[in-house]
Amino acid sequence: MTGTAIGLLAVVGLALLLKWRRPAWYWLAFGIALAAVRxxxxxxxxxxACGLTVPPSRLRLAWARIAHRPIPAPRPPRILAMRPTRTGLVLRLGLRPGQDAFDFAASTDRLRHSFTMQGVTSREIKSGVVELRMTGYDVLKRVQMPARVIREGLRIPVALREDGEVHYRDYRQVPHALNLGATESGKSVYQRQLVKELAALDVALVGIDCKEGVELYPLARRFSALADNADDAADLLDVLVERMAATYRIVRREQRISSDIPDAEITADIWGLPDHLRPVPIVLLVDEVAELSLFANAAEKKRRERIVTALVRLVQLGRAAGIYVEICGQRFGSELGDGITMLRAQLTGRTAHRVNDEASAKMAFGDISPDAVFAATQIPANRPGTAVAGDSTGGWVRIRTPFTSLRQAVNVCNANAHRTPDLPELAPFRPLPPTVSLVKIPTPTEAPASV
Structure with missing residues (x-):
């Protein structure tokens, strides 16, 4: 066997090994070139074959007849640009007259098979230009967030999309969101990732965790207020509603609309206020929302009405006051009682992890997109953290959150504990920092104090 053959076998063996163990390395080393040629x-x-061509124009047909040439073949869309990425290829196409961007969106699955790619997504850039984003390998199998991500304002990275792009949670654009998922679906890890990213920002974190605080209390050093039972949650929500009303009074007092006030200084939310007057934004995280809606007697029913009414007010009016709500739960339907449907209608962002039945998926996407409902029911149990994210526009995408251990989140929260704002109205709900009680264990040489 010649040296050339041995070298070729070594390269092929290395490529196969990388494709099996390190698909990202294989894509960067070999996959990009092979996929581009293909x-x-x-x-x-x-x-x-996918029906994405147009017949030749009448002018071309007439010219072919005059010149006695063969009839021109149908024309595909023009390739405007092809750009490799760390996870795939981006193909930008110029549409021919008569073509529609919807046709490309409906043909993504056929394009995926035809080009032998892991996934293909389509979006319209502008009139007459469509972008096909192809992934060369399963980027959600082992989530690796890019080394450089954009953090700007209240826009934080939380997951990786199936097309290889970073999925962001932008509280200024989507102020309130719903996060659904069954047990062990990765819902808590998604919430933990939110807290870890928010901990480094100048915001106040407020939490309601009716599971005796097991999810949020380890992160208590970064929280301005925490409630671990329904009674405290009701009082905490009432305080937030009062703070929201006080913030609106500040905004109204500072408007001072007159003919000599520049248009840029007229505002109806906190972001147009001067820095010294702007209240700190608040992100409210509610874990297991169903625990706030259940009741067993008349007193608990009154408490439930207080809680649901306060939540509805916060999601309807809180955005301009800088209060953003993130609600988590396993189910969030009308069986939880009056007001739940009204509350869900105000939650623009929707994220559904693996669910136990189709009805749970419909609670998140039934009023948005039937395709998203089907995608949520197809999430396998062996991929925790995988979810379908959508919004009220009907768009949706598969995402997967990188695994964040509780220790990692605790370390970030402790490192950013100095950013925790001291809000006087929330002082009664300020969690005490966790302490460790040391118990002396007698050595074998020590005699017991009593028998």
Whole structure:
């Protein structure tokens, strides 16, 4: 066997090993070139087979008849640009007259098979331009967030999308959100990732954890207020509603609309206030919302009405006052009682992890997108953290949250404990820092104090 053959076998063996153990390395080393060649060679035939071509124009047909030439073949869309990424290829296409961007969105699954790619997504950049984003390997199998992500304002990275892009949670754009998921689906890890990213920002974190605080109390050093039972939650929500009303009074007092006030200084929310007057934004995280809606007697029913009414007020009016709500639970339907449907309608962002039944998925996406409902029911149990994220526009995407251990989140919260704002109205709900009680254990040489 010649040296060239041995070298070729070594390269092939290395490629197969990387494809099995390190698909990201394989893609950067070999996959990009192979995929680019495959797409360019198959492009015309694939577009024709998928029905994404247009017949020749009348002018071209007439010219072919005059010149006695063969009838021109159907024309595929023009390739405007092809750009490799760390996870796939981005193909930008210029549509021919008569083509529609919806046709490309409906053909993504056929394009995925034809080009032998892991996934294909389509979006319209502008009129007449469509972008096909292809992934070369399963990026959600082992989530690796990019080394450089954009953190700007209240826009934080929380997960990786199936097209290889970072999924952000932007509280200024989507102020309130719902996070659903069954037990062991990764819902708590998603919430933990939110807290870890928010801990480094100048915001106040407020939590309601009716599971005796087991999820949020380890992170208590970064929280301005925490409630671990329904009674405290009701009082805490009432305080937040009062703070919201006080914030609106500040905004109204500072408006001073007159003819000599510049348009840029007229505001209806906290973000237009001067820095010295702007209240600190608050992110409210509610874990296991169903525990706040259950009742067994008349007193608990009154408490439930207080809680639901306060939550509805916060999600309807809280955005302009800088109060953002993140609600988590296993189910969130009308069986939880009056006001729940009204509350859900105000939650623009929707994230559904693995659910136990189709009805739970419909609670998140039934009023938004039937396709998202189907995608949520297909999440396997062996991939915790995988979810379907959507919003009220009907768009949705598969995401997966990187695993964040409780120790990692605790370390970040402790390192940013100095950022925790001291809000006087929330002082009664300020969690005490966790302490360790040391118990002396007698050595074998010590006699017991009593028998």
């Amino acid at each position: 797409v360019l060679v198959r492009y015309s035939s694939v577009m024709d």
